[in-house]
Amino acid sequence: MTGGHLAEIWRYRELLWTLVRRDLKVRYQSSALGFVWSLLNPLVYLVVYYLVFEVFLKNGIDRFPVFLLSGLLPWLMFSGALMAGTPSITANGSLVKKVWFPRAVLPLAAVGTAMVNFFLQLSVLVASLVIFQWVPDPAYLVPALIGLAAMIVLAAALALVLSVANVRARDTMHLVEVAMLVWFWLTPIVYQFERPYQALVDRGLGWLMLLNPLTVTTITMQRLFYGRADVPSATGNGMKLIPDKSVLWYMGIALFALAVGVAAFALALRFFARREGDLAEDI
């Protein structure tokens, strides 16, 4: 059943892509700043967090913007996918009521749009690497890509479920907003992974943190772009940021996160297939 459903979505892949282009076009065409808007968002986050954590709180992380952006950009993709994916079916209500097509393309298109935005925003990260003359560690490219894939699949799974939930209960969106706030701060994006990790390891609970697939994505991305696991001792105190482990270890946690994401996606697809038929009358 799930396979048939996937095949159907695959047949409508051009619609998926057309919807993504529509979203991008409508967003960027009708505004004067256009594509700059998509860069403004991470830049504002960057400035605020830089001021708060580096300047005011003196977190001692050298080249903090590089570290921050490595984790923040994937997060923005994830939250963007869910924020647009949750209302995707209700927002296209007239369409859903009048034309048949696999409804899953609506939340999936929201994920696609978020992915395109992510790749546009990577230019900010690249710029920061150039500005700070920082060298990533390409050995960790594969774990980082797997980690990203895990996040995308998980975002797709949640977008599918939440888009259906939002048809039944229109205040799902509020719940998503609150959940995203909590999830953001539970993921080591603006602070270093090692801080809570060490505290948990002492109690034998270090694995808890790795259960969060977004943490895995975050630290694999940080490992790739920040290029090292600790703050360089010449400039700082040699403080540990993320696990100083091999490529294989990172590969392992990334694959685990991907497995979690794929399982969630399979379940979400089954849930969606069961509810899909009722969507037109519930809107």
Added chain:
Amino acid sequence: MGSAIRLDGVSKSFLIGSDRPASLKERIVRGRRSTSGSAPFWALRDVDLAIETWQTVGLLGHNGSGKSTLLKVVGGILSPTKGTVERHGRIASLLELGAGFHPDLTGRENVFLNGAILGLSQQELRSRFDAIVEFAEIEQFIDTPVRSYSSGMYMRLGFAVAVNVDPDILLIDEVLSVGDETFQRKCLDRVRQFQKDGRTIVVVTHSADLLRQIADSVAVLDGGRLVAYGPPGEAIRSFREHLLERQLDRQAVVDERHAQEIPESAATDAGGASVGTRQTATEARGSTQEGNRDLAVRIDSIELLHDRLAERSYLLPGEGLTIAVHYTCRERIDDVTIGLSIVNLADGKELFGTNTEYLDAPLAYLEGSGTVCFDLAAVPLLDGTFAVTVGIVSRDFGRVYDWSEQRHRFEVMNPSRSVGVVALPVTVSQPADR
């Protein structure tokens, strides 16, 4: 050839909207009991229907009969509560033209978006793009955002995309009535082309005439049940009978003299006809109005009678009709004639008008109470709802004693597949000596 669409025991129920919790908050506050109290509304009940690939099937029913729900179930937009739906082939549904158009995108971009929604690949769309634009007749506006389109342009573009989807099964809901006459004809031509190509069409409409023209079969729905399925003539007749049953109280053939005007919707089930102008009937009689009657003679009641009145209220083409005018006089009237006019309610055109003078059957006088009957030996009308106007006037039309303007109606039902208003007696032969 197999069935293109097959419905087996399809039922569809809806929860009545207001009883459904609309938010998480409401669910929590109202708890689990919230939905248990509301009775489901059955929009479709146990519908069995098989539509062959070459068929054009019309769905007919009054508002709320379930015909649009059935079309949505066939199209997969709604899933049946019970029963199964099978369909074979690519479906394009014209339930709403231009559904999914984005106002900020240009016509060109919307063609690609709408086409993708209807299941076309971008490559297919590119190859059909010119045909779509040409069909929609909006060449010079194709790169303008559709927000600035007129509603006609909007719908033309929507129709053009949908018919160029090249579907195996085309579902149409009342959309053939959009646009001006030329465009409608173009749409109908396209539908006929589909039929020639041997494709399946399911069309929902109120227009019995349209179905007679294009449908092979008509399915009639009433209260969610399939009550008739067969050749258009038969099915349409059955539909009218159901409609008449429902409205018997409002549409009695014998009307009280001062009863309220029959609501238009009740009187004309088909075609969305309007009463049209009344002037034709009255002008012929000398611009009289009901207002300036002097009531020296009163029309007490008018009866429309025919032989089969006991079993059905409508006429079949060619059957006779008696129009009985019951009157009461205040005093003996010598200068009197009674006029009669029959108007087609679909367009307001007068079909027939006469009076006792024209008929060379002058009335000597009227006195007391009595009845004057007009016996129409045959009513050679084919189909429609017709109104009768009766006037009692002086021979020079100078005085209007009483006037009954279109208060009485009768229906003629077409059992055949011929179309039009008049039933001409036709036989077909092939003379051998030519």
